[in-house]
Amino acid sequence: MIVSADPKHNKxxxxxxxxxxxxxxxxxxxSSLHMRYNKMDLPKFWTxxxxxxxxxxxxxxxxxxxxxxxxxxxxxxxxxxxxxVGVDRLNRLLKL
Numbered sequence: 001m002i003v004s005a006d007p008k009h010n011k012x013x014x015x016x017x018x019x020x021x022x023x024x025x026x027x028x029x030x031s032s033l034h035m036r037y038n039k040m041d042l043p044k045f046w047t048x049x050x051x052x053x054x055x056x057x058x059x060x061x062x063x064x065x066x067x068x069x070x071x072x073x074x075x076x077x078x079x080x081x082x083x084x085v086g087v088d089r090l091n092r093l094l095k096l
Contacts, residue, residue, distance in 0.1 A: 003030055003034070004019075004036070005065060033062060033069075043081070045078050047083075055089075
């Protein structure tokens with residue numbers, strides 16, 4: 001099962017915690033966590049500055065949630081123009 005960490009889906013799917021609880025009750029595992037994002041914010045991951053740092057922190061928070069619930073895979077869509085700043089951020093996230 002795939003779940004979303006994005007609160008904007010709570011009305012449709014229920015909160016992440018409710019989804020995880022329901023899956024456990026049904027003896028279903030969670031295969032991946034779709035990380036929260038705003039389509040307009042995604043390219044900022046590759047830029048220097050506060051917005052890129054903010055994106056890294058949001059993604060790090062979702063990775064930690066995945067660890068807490070023993071979810072082995074996370075999904076995000078990093079659009080934009082790759083550069084060394086973003087590669088460095090991605091490497092830090094991969095080490096969490």
